[in-house]
Amino acid sequence: MKEAFLLLASGDAETWATVLRSLRFSFFSTLFALIPGIPAGVALGGRDFRGRRSLIAVVNALMALPTVVIGLFIYTLISRSGPLGFMSLMYEPGGVVFGQAFLAFPIVVSTTQVGLSKLDPRFRETILTLGAGPWRRLVSTLFEARAALVAAVVATFGRVTGEVGVSMMLGGNIRGTTRTMTTTIALDYNKGEFDRAVSLGLVLLVIALVVNLALHALASHED
């Protein structure tokens, strides 16, 4: 444990490069999941429509999928013989980000949908009766549910930062390119080299702590 702390405190270049790479992948995958995920969550969290419950069930089922299954599915898409093989994403940072974004998408949709469905029914009637058009209603709804949206961002970021299956299968754990904190931990554990694994585990622990504190602060602010 002492060596793990020393590794972090000494500013070990490879360790910190891995941390920054992981955070960069998480940032972009969260961003790419938010772009389609928030509109989808808004659609599911708004008015009732035929098939809405089935779609919510599908989203919830996607959230429960193991990351290796998602990794396998994305592999069939982006491998050289897959329909997206021409993009050459396999074993590239883009492939990891693509896979993580796919993993994150249902989390964004579900968190947004749940947040919006908790809005007071009088809210929608109020903005409608005040003459708000569709665009203003959307913006007002997102503003009113902003705590839920921030929670979606934070929860998604935490989830993709901590996942290992997608990064391992699609990134190949290539040193200096696609190696993330979690894949490094898995590799070092297999090699019996625990110092870097523990140091990265500590960083992940801090990230998880920050994520949970942020969520807790948001919940308290809403109360």
Place this chain on the structure above:
Amino acid sequence: MKTESLWSCRDLELRYPSRSGSRGRAAGQGLVAGIGRQPCIPAAFFAEALDIGRGECLALVGPNGSGKTTLLKALNGLLAPSSGSMLFRGEPATGSTELRRRSVYLHQSPYILAGSVSYNVLYGARARGLEAGEGHARARAALALLGLEGFGHRHSRALSGGEAQRVALARALASGADILILDEPTASADSASADLVLAALRARRDAGDTIVFSTHDPGLAESLAMRLFRLRDGRIEGE
């Protein structure tokens, strides 16, 4: 002089959709209690004929559950008739863009948007595309009329129930709507606030706006309304 007709309702029946079913599929449409996928919901309001003209000030009075809120929501197009017709200037009230543009509905327990009082009071004016200067002037006038000067920067969550109701009414008055549909506008008001609300509504009535409101306060109904409907068990018992 005959006033221009705004709403014209015939054989109007209003029911709330079942929570368990899809929207717009009310129990009255071919479903019988205990049969089918939805429970039968009794009609919340029924009227053979109901007409409301421009510039009228109409009060709905009656006990809780008599159908006042249901009728007010339908008049604002927030609730579609389960059978019969409710037309606003010749077109169905639900989906009427003119009704949406000209009217505003105030809940008995109003929803105040997250943000400042100013944001709330300006919301309707902005949504209806009023010029910024006109919107601000309307907002200032509405706040002053309801004794809310200096409240502009207050956060909406820091308001008392009575203040929130006056802010919501100020928001409705500043929205540029000339048709005010108000559910118990003095429900949370103390006597001083109720006087302010009455004065504000009287000014709008005298300016020619159309006002339809529900109330449990006979004094408000008598001093403001030109017409008065007594509702009981979802029917208009007398006028």
